[in-house]
Amino acid sequence: MLRSRTPVLLATAVAVALTSQACSTDTSPAPTAPGSAPVTTTTGAAETTATAETTATAGTTVDATEPASPGDDDAEQAPPATRTPTAGATSRPAAASAGAILDGRRQVVIKPVESSESIVVIDDAGRLTLTDGPTDSGLFVLTPSGNRHLIKTARAGAGGEPSCLGLKTNGSSSLTVEAAPCDAGRAGQLFSIQRQNGQEAGGRPVYSLSSGGAYLRVSGQGGLIAEELGDSAATGFTFVDNGAATLPQLGD
Template sequence: MSMPLLPGERTRLGRYELLGRLGEGGMGTVYLGRDRDGRKVAIKMVRPEFSYDAEFRGRFRSEVNRARQVPPFSTAEVLDADPDHDPPYLVVEYVDGPNLAAVVREQGPLSPSALHGVAVGIATALSAIHGAGVIHRDLKPANVLFAMGGIKVIDFGIARAFEATSQHTRTDQIVGTVGYMAPERFEPGNGRQVTSAADIFAWGVVVAYAATGRTPFAADSAPGTAMRILTQPPDLSGLTGPLRELVEWALAKDPDERPTARALLDALLDGSTPPAGTTAVITPAALTARDGGQVATGGPGAAQGAARPENRRRSRLLSVGAAVVTLVVLLGAGLVTLNALDPSGREAGGSPVTSAPTSPSPTNARTTTPVASDPDTAILQGTRRTLIHIAEIDRDLALDLHDFQVEASDGTGAKSQFVLVPMGVDYLIRSLRGDGRADDQETCLGVKILLEGPSTLVAAACQPTQATIFSLDRTGDRDDKNRPTYYIYNDTHGFVQWSTSRRTVIVEQVGDATPSSTFSLVDRGAL
């Protein structure tokens, strides 16, 4: 049901008549409208401050075009949009029905049969959304509507235009409703690209909320809820049977361990739990190829390389402490743009809390070096310059300034200095060869596939892809200066190693063998 327009509000937007208000949030106001044929529509008018941002308009246009590819059988169909209007707006199918949040608030948790229907309906919608290459990014009960004929999911995909616009949302800010956010969105750096696995996590929270009337990580505050998402198992008391097993799977901390929307849907329809190994996610856009070879990439649904499980577990355990510390700092400083939840799972207030923009560098959000007994802690949190020392040959990685290849050097000069940019439990390795000047494009290390011979390390764009994400796994040993040593590993292409025969740095899988090269981190001061 719509509310009356406020005094002084416009009565037309483009070619649409505005009849009333349906709601308001951090991104804009939603109106009930009518087109020239008399059909009722829902119109989201973007907040005026976005109107003057060319970057936002471009992203908004792109995301609308993608959202139009989503089949409308379980979603509110995207009908029209005008990114160039002042202010921009989006028009979608008007669904005349209550949302899930209102139903649970007024009538209590759903009955088992109604709950199963909601779970199926949302999984069906996510299958269609993900199948079109779109990620929802803001799935929550308020975006799940009860319509004639079934469930409709609204507001899919468009959040990326807001989330990725650098003028308004930096890498040290988050957009969304905290109780439904996947843990990877809170991890150090906040620069990790959202994948479809985040929607699966939100599906699990929404279904648990529909079953119990509360979210499974509910706390008295947004920081408390976020901490529970990061560190605690979900509270699923009151949810039983196969659906509980599916929700537990969807709420896995590791996004790679969650099922796909299609796997969820199949399991819901046949009443079973999906078999292991069916996970797959929509990944960010691939890196472009460089001269002389192909930079490894990962596109939508790309298969993940076989990681060493013992190393991955060790890396995640080492990193969760850093994630919690960074989260507390960000939330305490007011650098997170969130909608909080009260303990019942309802959103507190209609608009997110925002903060003044800061520098877009992924590392600038953490300017205070933490006090810790481990000397590598600050380096691993991205607040310190580091040399990456090859322990076996007493040399350091360096990005050559001429051919953009990684070589072994004496550790002098900016070409040997890097900063580890946390991306969840893994890292981008950003080169400081440009000394951070404003006119220098940020450059990271990436894997380059050669037609002959093993892969090598080269300069690459600082975007998280299968080519540029590395894990640092503790070996348990120390180098000749008593510094902890690590294996550097890329999930798809293998271990970074020094090849004695080739006299160069390579990346290769080693099977059951022990990698020949270990690396230590040498502190070179604050950024």
């Protein structure tokens, strides 16, 4: 009886094993969720190929580039360039013509050619001298009077009027120049301004200044005197433009 059942049990076991093997090699594709990427599996191959959809939903394109967060933009964005002023913002305006200076329309610094660091100023005593330091009394206006000029201070004094340069006698000593109330009828205040043979210094014309035959020149002591020409040559001066004159013009 036992011998007759043994073949039957063996056949049953073999059938169960074959059924299990068939289930494990099922190649039917697994169901996919709606909207997911379809997956194709090749039986017996070592690779599987996945194809991603380019649209997640109808009419909507998925951008493959992931946008950076606002914080990343702030960290990576280069700062705006600082506008550097051009050369035209710090350039100096063109110098006024000699005609505008000699017409009394500009205020000028009077600079002796032989003393490159000094300018003509009026000291506390009212005398004309030189300085190479800061000053508020070194601007003048050359006002025509006939064929000569009054040399006026560019700023009015305490009485509301400018002063004029004029010669002063000092006995046997050399003439000096001092500031005094303007008076075109006083010969010592009228100066001849003559260009010196086309000479230039720093691109500016060079002039001599004289009144009544006495020429203004730098003395050996570094001051300014006026004397007739002898063995000493007249000092040359240039006029450095410092903007429009603010003194009232005749007839204003």
